[in-house]
Each structure stands twice: as structure tokens, then as C-alpha cells.
Amino acid sequence: MSLYAVLDFLSNGITRFTGWEVFFYTLVVTHITIAGVTIYLHRCQAHRALDLHPVVSHFFRFWLWLTTGQVTKEWASIHRKHHAKCDTEEDPHSPVTRGIKKVFWEGAELYRAEAKNKETMEKYGHGTPDDWMERNVYTRYSALGVSSLLVINFLLFGVIGITVWAVQMLWIPVTAAGIINGIGHYWGYRNYDCADAATNIIPLGLLIGGEELHNNHHTFATSAKLSSKWYEFDIGWGYIRTLEMLGLAKVKKLAPEPKFAKDKLEADFDTLQSVIANRYDVMAKYAKSIKSAWKEELEHLKDKAQLEARFLKSSRKLLQREPGKLEAPQQQQLSELFQHSKALETMHNMRVELGVIWERSHFTRDQLLHKLQDWCNRAEASGIKSLQDFSLRLRSYA
Numbered sequence: 316m317s318l319y320a321v322l323d324f325l326s327n328g329i330t331r332f333t334g335w336e337v338f339f340y341t342l343v344v345t346h347i348t349i350a351g352v353t354i355y356l357h358r359c360q361a362h363r364a365l366d367l368h369p370v371v372s373h374f375f376r377f378w379l380w381l382t383t384g385q386v387t388k389e390w391a392s393i394h395r396k397h398h399a400k401c402d403t404e405e406d407p408h409s410p411v412t413r414g415i416k417k418v419f420w421e422g423a424e425l426y427r428a429e430a431k432n433k434e435t436m437e438k439y440g441h442g443t444p445d446d447w448m449e450r451n452v453y454t455r456y457s458a459l460g461v462s463s464l465l466v467i468n469f470l471l472f473g474v475i476g477i478t479v480w481a482v483q484m485l486w487i488p489v490t491a492a493g494i495i496n497g498i499g500h501y502w503g504y505r506n507y508d509c510a511d512a513a514t515n516i517i518p519l520g521l522l523i524g525g526e527e528l529h530n531n532h533h534t535f536a537t538s539a540k541l542s543s544k545w546y547e548f549d550i551g552w553g554y555i556r557t558l559e560m561l562g563l564a565k566v567k568k569l570a571p572e573p574k575f576a577k578d579k580l581e582a583d584f585d586t587l588q589s590v591i592a593n594r595y596d597v598m599a600k601y602a603k604s605i606k607s608a609w610k611e612e613l614e615h616l617k618d619k620a621q622l623e624a625r626f627l628k629s630s631r632k633l634l635q636r637e638p639g640k641l642e643a644p645q646q647q648q649l650s651e652l653f654q655h656s657k658a659l660e661t662m663h664n665m666r667v668e669l670g671v672i673w674e675r676s677h678f679t680r681d682q683l684l685h686k687l688q689d690w691c692n693r694a695e696a697s698g699i700k701s702l703q704d705f706s707l708r709l710r711s712y713a
Contacts, residue, residue, distance in 0.1 A: 328473035337472055341479050345486045346524075348382045351375040352390075352491055353524035353551040354558075360443055361391040364539035365555060368563040376444065380453045380460040383487050387449070389430040392439040396429070397496075398536055399439070401511040407435075408496045411512050415501045422492025490523045499529035506543060507534040507595040508602070508637045518547040525549035534595050535570035543570060571596075576713040582691055587672075587684050589712035594673045597712075600705065601669065605634050605662050607701035612656045622655065634659065638667050658699050665694060665702065 332340065355375035358364045367375075379385045393407050402411040407429040410418040418425065429435055452459075461484065468476030468483075494516070503514030513533035520527040520541060528541040528549060535543075542549035558564035573593040579586070590597055609631055616622055630652045633645050641649070653660035672687055687709075694706035 325473045328469070328471045328476060330471050332472060334475075337475055337479060341482055344382070345483060347378060348483065348486060349490065349522075349524040349526075350551065350554055351379045351382075352385075352487060353526050354554060355379070356385070356387065356390045357394065357526070358539050358551070358555070360387055361394040362537050362568075363442070364537050364566070364568045366565045366567060367558070371558060371563045373448075376448075376453060380457065381464050382461070382483050384457045384461045385487070386430070386454050386457055388436060388440040388443040388445075388454070389426075391443050392436050393426060393429045395439040396435050398533070401513075401533070402500065408492065409512075410497050410501045415497055418500075419493045419497035422496050423488035426492055491526070495523060495526050495529060499526075503530070505530045507531070507599055508635075509534040509595070515547070518542075518544070520547070520549045520551065525551035531570075537568045538570040539566045540569055574713050575708075575711045577711065579711045579713060582684070582687050582710050584680070584684060586710060586712050587680070587687055590687065590709065591673045593712065597669070597709065598666075600708065601666055602635055604701040604705040605659075605666070608658055608662050608699060609634065611701070612658055616652075616655055622652075626652075634663060638663065638670075661697055661699060662702060665690070665697075 330336075354365075355367065355372060356379065359367050359372070376387065379387075397406055397408065400406045402409045404412050406412060408418050408422055408425045413425070461480075464483065465477070465480045468480045470476070472479060498516055499514060500512045501514070503516045505514055507530060509530065511533055513530045515530045516527045518528070525541045525548075526532070528543075528547055531543045531547070532538075532541050539555055540549060540552045542552060555564055555566065559566060571592050573589060573596050613627070616627060626648075630648060633641065633649055636645075649663065653663070668686075668690060672683055672690075678686070691706045691710055694702045694709075697703065
């Protein structure tokens with residue numbers, strides 16, 4: 316082979332792709348990897364939200380072995396533990412306890428460290444693949460896939476193939492381990508006040524397969540669909556629906572959707588059951604009612620109470636938070652606010668009482684229904700319009 320032929324191969328590989336063609340190839344293959352993580356590892360294996368046809372399931376297993384070296388049992392185990400111990404010291408990768416810089420830049424290292432924890436694998440790794448291929452290829456030779464990919468990329472594109480390979484190796488550590496596990500528990504918006512710090516990063520789940528909607532996921536962890544608002548888009552769900560229409564997937568679980576009886580005036584056992592099942596929706600709507608009450612009270616607080624703008628701004632945020640998560644200084648600040656607004660105090664206290672209905676271990680079904688009916692009666696007799704409107708909506712859950 317001549318020197319020219321060697322240099323030509325090193326520059327172009329066997330495909331002789333242009334720079335733009337290599338760029339778009341890289342976008343496609345990294346997106347397939349993201350799809351494999353969100354559809355197969357996350358929604359199918361870790362949460363059992365759907366079943367995949369064996370052909371689809373094995374394609375993703377092979378692809379993830381080739382492009383990430385990821386072992387299914389390790390990923391599912393660590394993710395399940397993350398949910399079980401979320402944002403505590405036992406969470407394998409929480410920015411709340413480990414710091415955002417640690418999780419963002421060293422998320423992959425945290426995964427590898429936890430994968431060595433035999434207790435985690437035994438406790439959380441049930442139900443993951445354990446066939447001959449898994450034991451003798453994918454787990455035993457987990458590094459062989461990515462090594463083979465380096466050779467393949469070099470043959471396809473020449474020297475630039477090494478860069479393509481490097482991007483593929485960084486794609487999941489940066490997007491999944493860094494952005495989702497880091498930023499997804501640090502910055503963003505929240506549709507639901509779930510028990511941990513999970514946030515939705517952006518409403519368009521495109522780049523990371525829908526995983527950007529992390530607060531929705533932590534609220535309804537076993538749902539195959541991650542979007543919940545009309546303006547949110549989960550591309551991973553689009554792929555799942557396509558696979559389902561082709562007979563290659565079966566969705567098992569979705570987040571509950573509240574239903575309403577328009578003319579229903581009395582809370583009954585159906586109302587109670589629906590309120591409990593849709594408690595996150597209930598509290599999200601209650602948070603909007605608090606915002607309405609705040610707007611009605613704001614001028615009064617500014618003119619008569621003459622409270623500082625900074626105090627009002629921080630108090631508004633505290634009113635939106637779950638009461639049980641407030642620390643002593645924050646509770647004291649709200650107590651000071653309530654001295655100037657009985658309406659906001661009522662809204663806050665009624666929110667605490669409403670939460671008792673689904674924290675129901677000490678009450679019978681009849682007692683819970685009585686509490687719900689009494690809550691609605693007092694809300695409608697409060698004279699607070701936003702609370703009255705919310706109560707009428709609450710009665711109509713069916």
C-alpha cells in the first residue's frame with residue numbers, strides 16, 4: 316500500500332465521510348445510546364414500567380455494551396437505590412449530600428464505586444437479565460464492547476474516528492450521570508412537590524430522551540411516560556408508543572390522571588380514593604390556590620403591614636414549599652407573616668390538614684372521608700375565594 320493510500324485511509328477511513336456526515340453520524344449514534352438508556356435500562360429494567368420484545372431488548376443490551384460498557388444489573392441496582400435513598404447520605408449520587416460539582420464532574424466515578432458494592436447488587440438487582448450472554452459476554456467482558464467500538468470507528472472514519480469514540484464515551488457520563496443526576500436535583504422547575512429535590516430541567520425532553528423531566532419521574536417513578544403537562548415533550552415516550560404500535564413493547568404503568576364529575580357536590584368514597592391516588596395533582600393545584608391568595612393579600616401586606624420586599628419575596632417561596640420540609644427559622648418567618656394575614660395562615664394550615672388524608676395509617680376509611688368532608692366544609696366557610704374554589708374542585712374528583 317502506498318504512502319498516499321495510507322494517509323488517505325487515516326484521513327477518511329473506509330466511508331470517506333465529510334466532516335458534516337461524521338458530525339451527523341455522531342448525533343445519531345449517541346441518540347440511540349440515550350434511547351437505550353432511557354427506554355431499556357431506566358423505564359424497562361429499573362422501574363418495570365414497560366415490557367420490551369426480546370429482539371428490541373437484546374438490541375439495546377448489545378448496543379449499550381458496545382457504546383458504554385454498561386452492565387444492566389449494575390445500572391438498575393444503582394438507580395433503584397437512588398430512588399430508595401434519594402438525597403440522603405446513602406444515595407449513590409446526590410448533589411444534595413455530595414455537592415453539585417462532585418456529581419456533575421465525577422458522576423461516572425460514583426457509579427463505578429457503587430457498582431463494587433455487593434450489598435447494593437444483591438438487594439436491588441433482582442429481575443435483571445441473567446442469561447448466557449449476560450454472564451459470559453456482557454458482564455464478563457464489559458470493556459470489550461467499547462474497545463471494539465474504538466476499532467470500528469477508526470476503520471470507518473480514520474483518525475477522526477477516535478474523536479467520535481471519545482464523544483460516545485463521554486456522552487452518558489456527561490448527560491446521564493452529570494446533567495440528570497446532578498442538575499436534575501439542583502436546578503430547574505418543579506411540577507410536583509415530591510419528597511426529594513428532583514427538578515425538571517427543561518420542558519422539552521429531546522437531547523436526553525425525556526429524562527430532562529426528572530421531577531415528573533421522581534413523582535411517578537413507575538410511569539413509562541415522563542411528561543405530564545401539555546407543554547412538556549418526552550421523545551422517549553414517542554419511541555415507546557411507536558414500538559407499542561409495532562407490537563414490540565407493552566406499557567404496564569402510567570401516572571394516574573385525575574377525572575372529574577362536573578356536577579358533583581358531595582365528597583364520597585370515590586372522591587376520597589381519587590384524591591389519595593392523585594395527591595400530587597391535588598397539591599400542585601393547591602399551590603396555585605396559594606398563589607392566588609398571595610396576590611389578593613399582597614397589597615394589604617405592602618400598604619398596612621409595610622413589610623420589606625425581600626421578606627415578602629422569601630415568604631412567598633416558603634408558602635409554596637411542603638410544610639414538613641420547613642426548618643425552624645423558616646417556620647418562624649412564616650409565623651411573623653401570619654401575624655399580618657389570617658388568610659395566608661388559614662391557607663397554610665389547611666394545606667397541612669389536607670396532607671393528613673393520605674398520611675392515613677392511623678385512620679379508618681370512614682374517618683378519612685369524614686376528615687375530607689369536614690375540610691371542604693371549613694374551606695368553603697372560610698371566606699377566602701381561592702380556598703373556596705379549590706374546595707369545589709376537590710369535591711368533583713371522581
